[in-house]
Amino acid sequence: MIQATDVVKHFGNVHALNGITLSVGQGEVFGLLGPNGAGKTTLVRILATLLKPTSGRCRLGGVDAHTNPMAVRALIGLAGQNAAVDDLLTGRENLEIVGRLYQLGRTEARRRAEEILERLSLTDASDRQVRTYSGGMRRRIDLGASLVGRPRILILDEPTTGLDPRTRNELWQLIRELVADGATVLLTTQYLDEADELAHRLGVIDHGRIIAEGTPDELKERMGGDRLVAGPADPADLDQVTAVLAEVGGTSPYVDERRQQASIPVSDRIQALLQAGQLFETRRIPLRDLAVSRPSLDDVFLSLTGHRAEEQGDEAPTGRTRR
Amino acid sequence: MSFVPDTLTMTRRNVLYLIRRPQVIVFALISPIMFVALFNFVFGGSLNVPGLSYADYLIPGIMVQTVLFGGGNTAIGLAEDMSRGVIDRFRSLPMSRLAVLSGRTMADALRGIITNTVIIVMGFIIGFRFHNGPWWAIGSFVLVLCFGYSITWFFAWMGLRLRTIEAVQAATFLPSFPLTFAASTFAPVENMPGWLQSFSANQPVTQVVDATRAMMHGGEIAGPLIRSILWIIGIMVFFGFFAVREYRKG
Numbered sequence: 001m002i003q004a005t006d007v008v009k010h011f012g013n014v015h016a017l018n019g020i021t022l023s024v025g026q027g028e029v030f031g032l033l034g035p036n037g038a039g040k041t042t043l044v045r046i047l048a049t050l051l052k053p054t055s056g057r058c059r060l061g062g063v064d065a066h067t068n069p070m071a072v073r074a075l076i077g078l079a080g081q082n083a084a085v086d087d088l089l090t091g092r093e094n095l096e097i098v099g100r101l102y103q104l105g106r107t108e109a110r111r112r113a114e115e116i117l118e119r120l121s122l123t124d125a126s127d128r129q130v131r132t133y134s135g136g137m138r139r140r141i142d143l144g145a146s147l148v149g150r151p152r153i154l155i156l157d158e159p160t161t162g163l164d165p166r167t168r169n170e171l172w173q174l175i176r177e178l179v180a181d182g183a184t185v186l187l188t189t190q191y192l193d194e195a196d197e198l199a200h201r202l203g204v205i206d207h208g209r210i211i212a213e214g215t216p217d218e219l220k221e222r223m224g225g226d227r228l229v230a231g232p233a234d235p236a237d238l239d240q241v242t243a244v245l246a247e248v249g250g251t252s253p254y255v256d257e258r259r260q261q262a263s264i265p266v267s268d269r270i271q272a273l274l275q276a277g278q279l280f281e282t283r284r285i286p287l288r289d290l291a292v293s294r295p296s297l298d299d300v301f302l303s304l305t306g307h308r309a310e311e312q313g314d315e316a317p318t319g320r321t322r323r
Numbered sequence: 324m325s326f327v328p329d330t331l332t333m334t335r336r337n338v339l340y341l342i343r344r345p346q347v348i349v350f351a352l353i354s355p356i357m358f359v360a361l362f363n364f365v366f367g368g369s370l371n372v373p374g375l376s377y378a379d380y381l382i383p384g385i386m387v388q389t390v391l392f393g394g395g396n397t398a399i400g401l402a403e404d405m406s407r408g409v410i411d412r413f414r415s416l417p418m419s420r421l422a423v424l425s426g427r428t429m430a431d432a433l434r435g436i437i438t439n440t441v442i443i444v445m446g447f448i449i450g451f452r453f454h455n456g457p458w459w460a461i462g463s464f465v466l467v468l469c470f471g472y473s474i475t476w477f478f479a480w481m482g483l484r485l486r487t488i489e490a491v492q493a494a495t496f497l498p499s500f501p502l503t504f505a506a507s508t509f510a511p512v513e514n515m516p517g518w519l520q521s522f523s524a525n526q527p528v529t530q531v532v533d534a535t536r537a538m539m540h541g542g543e544i545a546g547p548l549i550r551s552i553l554w555i556i557g558i559m560v561f562f563g564f565f566a567v568r569e570y571r572k573g
Contacts, residue, residue, distance in 0.1 A: 048415045073417040084408035086336065088343040100332040101418040103325055129343070145412065 001026050001153055001184040002047065007056035009042050009208075016042040017053070018208040024186055024201075029179055031199025032188040033297070039208040040188040041081070044157045047186065048078045060153055077146030080157030080188070084142065087131040091122050091141045094130060098148045116144045120174070136167030143174065154178060156187040160194060172197055192297035202297075206305045219300045226269040226292050228276060231261035233286040238262065241287070244279045248272050261289065326419040333413075333426020334433070337400070341434055347396060351438050355389045356445065362509055363449050370510055375540060379454070382446035383463065383535040384508035387528055389442060390435050390471030391503055395495030397431045397475040398482030402491045405483065424566055428475040435471040439464065454540040463538035466551060470531045473559035480566035502528045507536075527554035 002024040009017040017039045024030040032040050045051040047058055049069040058065040061075045085094045092113050099109030117126045120140045125133065130141060139159065146154060159175065160168040175198055179185055189195050195202055196216050204212040204219070212219060228248065232241045238255070242262045245253040249264035249272070256262070266272035269292040280287055341347060359381065362370075367377040401424075404410045413423050443451070443464075453460040478495065485491045505519055506512070506528040512520055523529055531554070534547035 045411075048411075050411055050414050070417050073415055076415065078412070078415040081408075084412060086340075086409060087407075088340050089336070093339065097332055097336050098412075098416065101325075101329055101413070101416050103328065149416070 001028075001061055002030070002186055003057075003059040004043070004047065005057045005059075007043065007046060007058060008054045009039075009046060009051070010054045016208055017046075019056070020205070020208070020210055022203055022210060022213070024184060026184055027179070027182055029175075029185040029187065029198055029200045031195040031202045032186065032205055033190070033192065033195045033202055033301070034188075034205035035190055038205045040190075040205055041157055042208075043205075044078075044080075044155055044186075044188055048076060048155050049073055074149065075151060076153045076155055077149060077151030078155045078157070079139075079143045079146035080155075080159050081161060085130050085138065085145055088129055090127050090129055091117060091133070091137075091144075092126040094141060095144055095148055098145045102149045104148075112148055116147055119147075120144050134167075136163055136170065139163060139167075139171060140174070143171070147178070152182075152184060154183050154185045154187075156185060158188055158190065161190070168194070192301065196297055204301065204304055212300070212304050216297065219297065220295045222300070226266055226272075226294055227263045228266045228269070228272050229261055229263040229289065229291050229293050230276065230280075230287060231259070231289040233288045235260050237285050240283065240285050241280075244276060244283070244285070247279065248276045263293075266292070326422055326425075329419040329422030330425045330429060333422050334429040335426075337427055337430030338433060340400075341430060348434060348437060351389070351393050351396065351434065352441055354392060355385050355438070355442050358388065359385055359442070359445060359449065366509075372511060375536075376450060378446060378450040379452065379540055380536070381509065382442065382451045383467075383539055384503075384506075384532050385446075386439050386442055386467045387470060387532050387535060388503040388508055389438050390467055391474055391499050391528065392495075393431065393435060393438060393471065394474045394478035395491075395499065396434070396478075397427060398478040398485070398491045398495055399488055400431075401427060401479055401482035402486055402488045405486055406488065420570060421567055424476075424479050424570060428472060428479060431475050432468055432472045435468050439467060455538060459538040459544075463535045466531065466535055466538065466548070469555050470527075470551065473555040473562075476559050476562040476566055480562045480569055483566060483569040502526060507532045527551070527558065530554055 002022070004020055004022050007017055007020045008015075020039070020043055022030070032043065034040050042051065046053050047060065047065065049065050049072050052066065060072045063071045063075065065072045086097075089097070095113035095116055096109045099112050100106075104112060113126075117123045120143070122137060122140060122144070125137060130138060133141065143156075143159065156175070160171050163171065172194070175185065175187070185198075187198060199216065201215055202213065202219060203210045212222070214222075228245060230241050230245060232238055238257075238260060242253050242255055245262050245264045249266055251264060253262040253264040273290070273292055276290065280290070362381055363378055367381070370377060372380040401410075410423065414420065477498075481494060482491050485494060505515070505523040506526060507523070508528060512524045512529060515523055530547050530550040534544065534551045536542070537544045537547060
């Protein structure tokens with residue numbers, strides 16, 4: 001549904017994108033993960049036909065974004081930090097106006113607005129001006145505006161940046177529902193948990209390049225897979241715990257004195273967990289903790305880029321001032 | 324092409340903004356009211372205008388000045404939309420791109436109807452009258468609105484070009500000031516020094532003010548009216564082209 005081939009974008013001598021190639025299939029959620037300034041927003045603006053690439057091609061739903069941007073616009077819905085709604089209009093008016101701009105008739109636009117307001121649980125606030133909305137409500141009406149044209153492709157640019165955890169969860173739920181309805185989604189995020197939560201497949205972007213691609217699990221796998229972690233209930237048993245792990249894993253475990261635990265990489269986590277459990281049982285070593293931990297996406301990001309995801313990169317210009 | 328329905332939708336959107344933010348119209352009226360008071364009561368007694376009462380002379384000038392100053396709101400409105408990202412939403416929709424601009428300029432022209440009506444009412448209070456019949460009176464009103472409409476394309480270009488509200492606010496006065504004062508708006512051009520006359524007698528505001536005044540009160544209409552229409556079309560086409568180009572650039 002989305003196909004970008006070798007997309008390059010330079011702003012003067014700032015190289016925002018250095019050859020991005022990606023492909024997103026029908027009904028798939030593709031997460032573009034990267035820090036500020038990595039080029040996420042530039043790519044989104046190019047895919048949404050707001051910006052022309054310096055070179056490279058984009059096809060959305062089989063339509064070339066460069067030669068036929070109007071047809072692409074009819075296919076996509078854009079929401080997030082780059083799209084916005086009108087503060088002084090009510091939620092309903094915002095959706096109705098977008099509906100009219102999709103060439104819906106007056107009654108049809110009203111019906112569609114009603115439908116979306118209901119789906120977003122904004123019916124009660126529908127006749128209030130958007131400036132009175134909370135941050136979460138604004139994001140929802142913004143997302144709603146992108147749904148008016150029944151898009152087959154949704155482009156969400158950092159949909160939950162700046163929201164509190166509860167509101168984020170609500171928005172995630174909403175996005176999952178849209179995906180269940182068959183929408184293809186490209187979403188950008190700087191939050192690893194968000195990418196993990198929503199995306200089927202991830203592209204890690206840094207300095208205008210995709211530096212890794214795969215399912216969240218595949219990316220974690222690349223970090224050396226699972227580790228078996230055990231901590232004794234009594235600090236005096238740490239040596240014994242370490243000995244058990246060595247037996248299970250076949251190598252010498254990493255011992256973390258401060259956290260009073262030892263860990264070791266394992267290839268078959270279920271087998272390792274069962275074996276270790278049995279050994280601890282027979283040797284009667286009381287445990288505080290026994291778990292298999294998978295590397296977090298944060299670990300992935302760190303190992304791929306050499307810096308943490310939350311670190312601020314150099315802000316790339318996006319051709320306009322930010323809010 | 325969806326140009327006409329989209330323009331109507333965008334006009335509606337901008338008119339809703341005007342209704343929700345009536346202070347824009349109120350502020351748009353404060354300066355003409357002050358200018359009318361200042362010129363009519365303070366300077367009016369000392370200004371000598373041939374063949375007309377000063378109120379009759381002043382009101383057409385004030386109307387043209389008001390649509391020119393009002394154009395600043397077009398620039399500010401567009402810069403505001405740009406900076407808040409609303410424009411990006413519109414640009415991502417399968418709608419006519421020109422409609423974002425034509426809807427804005429249309430709504431601002433509608434605002435011009437309100438402000439100019441208030442100015443005429445105010446004129447009547449200080450003794451202004453139409454001396455050339457109702458049809459020419461209506462014609463003069465339409466001419467001022469047409470000039471106001473064409474000048475909004477200049478300001479639309481400016482707003483899109485400068486992008487930030489602060490820059491636009493600072494910049495809108497620059498062209499408006501010399502254009503309204505070095506003109507026949509408040510006093511006859513003939514009394515200005517020669518070097519200034521060569522500018523003030525030929526610039527668009529003088530043409531439009533002279534045509535409006537003649538249509539309201541009598542005098543030579545054809546010459547200034549034709550020149551006004553040419554200016555109106557010229558400004559609209561020229562800056563319309565650049566505004567659209569600027570908008571497409573994003």
